[in-house]
Amino acid sequence: xxxxxxxxxxxxxxxxxxxxxxxxxxxxxxxxxxxxxxxxxxxxxxxxxxxxxxxxxxxxxxxxxxxxxxxxxxxxxxxxxxxxxxxxxxxxxxxxxxxxxxxxxxxxxxxxxxxxxxxxxxxxxxxxxxxxxxxxxxxxxxxxxxxxxxxxxxxxxxxxxxxxxxxxxxxxxxxxxxxxxxxxxxxxxxxxxxxxxxxxxxxxxxxxxxxxxxxxxxxxxxxxxxxxxxxxxxxxxxxxxxxxxxxxxxxxxxxxxxxxxxxxxxxxxxxxxxxxxxxxxxxxxxxxxxxxxxxxxxxxxxxxxxxxxxxxxxxxxxxxxxxxxxxxxxxxxxxxxxxxxxxxxxxxxxxxxxxxxxxxxxxxxxxxxxxxxxxx
Numbered sequence: 001x002x003x004x005x006x007x008x009x010x011x012x013x014x015x016x017x018x019x020x021x022x023x024x025x026x027x028x029x030x031x032x033x034x035x036x037x038x039x040x041x042x043x044x045x046x047x048x049x050x051x052x053x054x055x056x057x058x059x060x061x062x063x064x065x066x067x068x069x070x071x072x073x074x075x076x077x078x079x080x081x082x083x084x085x086x087x088x089x090x091x092x093x094x095x096x097x098x099x100x101x102x103x104x105x106x107x108x109x110x111x112x113x114x115x116x117x118x119x120x121x122x123x124x125x126x127x128x129x130x131x132x133x134x135x136x137x138x139x140x141x142x143x144x145x146x147x148x149x150x151x152x153x154x155x156x157x158x159x160x161x162x163x164x165x166x167x168x169x170x171x172x173x174x175x176x177x178x179x180x181x182x183x184x185x186x187x188x189x190x191x192x193x194x195x196x197x198x199x200x201x202x203x204x205x206x207x208x209x210x211x212x213x214x215x216x217x218x219x220x221x222x223x224x225x226x227x228x229x230x231x232x233x234x235x236x237x238x239x240x241x242x243x244x245x246x247x248x249x250x251x252x253x254x255x256x257x258x259x260x261x262x263x264x265x266x267x268x269x270x271x272x273x274x275x276x277x278x279x280x281x282x283x284x285x286x287x288x289x290x291x292x293x294x295x296x297x298x299x300x301x302x303x304x305x306x307x308x309x310x311x312x313x314x315x316x317x318x319x320x321x322x323x324x325x326x327x328x329x330x331x332x333x334x335x336x337x338x339x340x341x342x343x344x345x346x347x348x349x350x351x352x353x354x355x356x357x358x359x360x361x362x363x364x365x366x367x368x369x370x371x372x373x374x375x376x
Contacts, residue, residue: 042131047093052220053213054087054143057152086203088213089113089148093127094136101225101247101375102136106214108230110166110198112146113139115229119355120194121185126227126354129363135376138221142210142232144203151203163195168311170351171301179301183348183356207257211239218245225375227366230255230351233296240292241285248375249294250366253351255318258325261286261332266324271317273310278321290334293373296322297365299349299356300342315351335373339365 061079091113094102105126107115116127116139127137141148144155164175173179178186185191214235218224225248228236233254240246241259255276260266262280269276302315319340326336341349346361353362370376 040132042128043096044131045094045096045098047091049089049091051087051148052090053209053216054085054150055152056082056084058082083150083152085150085152086143086206086209086213087148087150088143088210088217089141089146090138090217092136092138093131095131095134097134098136099134099376101223102138102221103130104138104140104214104217104221104224104226106140106142106226106228106232106236107145108228108232110200111229112141112197112199114146114197115352115355119359120197121187121190121357122193123359126359126363129360133363133367138217138224140214140217143213144201144205144209146199148213149202153203153206155201155203157200157202166195166198168309169314171299171311171315172350173301174309174311179348181348182350183300183353183358184350185357207235207238210235211242214239215242218243221245223247225250225370228252228254229354234258237289241281241288244288246292248292248370248373250369251294251296252353253298253315253318254296254322255314258321259286259289260325260328264328266321269317269321271313272306272308273313276317276321278325287332289329290332293335293369293375294329294337295366295369296326296336296338297353297362298322298338298340299351299353300347301350302340337369 059078059081061077063080067077092102105113105116107113115125117125119125127139131137144151144153167173167175171179172182172184178184210232214226218226218239223245226236226239226246227250229252233251234257236249236251236254237259238257240249258278260278260280261283265278265280268278298315298319301312302319303312304316307313307316322338326338329336341347341353341362346358349356349358349362353359356362367376
């Protein structure tokens, strides 16, 4: 809200005082956000953004500042020039009286930092919710995605219609029908916002590039808590193998790259639409995952038996693999908790529990876990 300075009236008559009060009230009303979850102000001590990780590639030859200096990058020679790319983009805010550990939010496949910001129906997302709970927050766009779109490798971006595909994969329902009791706004304008937060990769998806960038982020900011979603869940485990600065992981519906000790990797799990494979690492690396607390959340409408719908099948198998992974990590001395929300009485959540209509309730669960593990 913008602060407004008002000079005192010279003629302090009663009608003018009434007019003054009415105008000032209207000004305050106009500045207030009707979609806020709280009327309390957010007091930010520090905020900013930066690029992290990445590399620089160069072309041979010499740069000619005259012949190459015209602003026409579509057909100019790249001789002697460099390209900075493959970095992550990070925006951050640090509240007054901040807690010790910051939260680092990492989006899922086809998404970018918007995932954690304002919800599709206009409410505060986890970024603001946890700022209000005095956590410093770092929200990233992984390399070759969103505001980190500068890639060192070329790709082809298609424009194929696929909204209905994501409707199913993200478990809003079986298109065109929503699941009964779904915790998601069905308003057309909100669905329009939801579809518009999808964004393409601007280069080939490279897991190692992503892990390197997020590891570099933790090297920069120090100890913190990693919060992942979907595709970044598996990359989160791999990042924790690379840096000692991750002190805990909160993962919403991880769907790939489950890491097991070599010799204990389960067989690939086939399902209608694909195959989910786990990967093995040496035990000395795997042990790192047993040294930090981890919690995993899965939403509703995940079948226990094979389904003819690929969106349901994908998450049936992901949940089954997550349970296998949890058992193995804990067998080796780890501290992993897996929560299937409908099993604790919280029903109707989609693939985006942190952005659903009950995201305050979901945030409360996360806060309770952070407190239980001494991470708050």
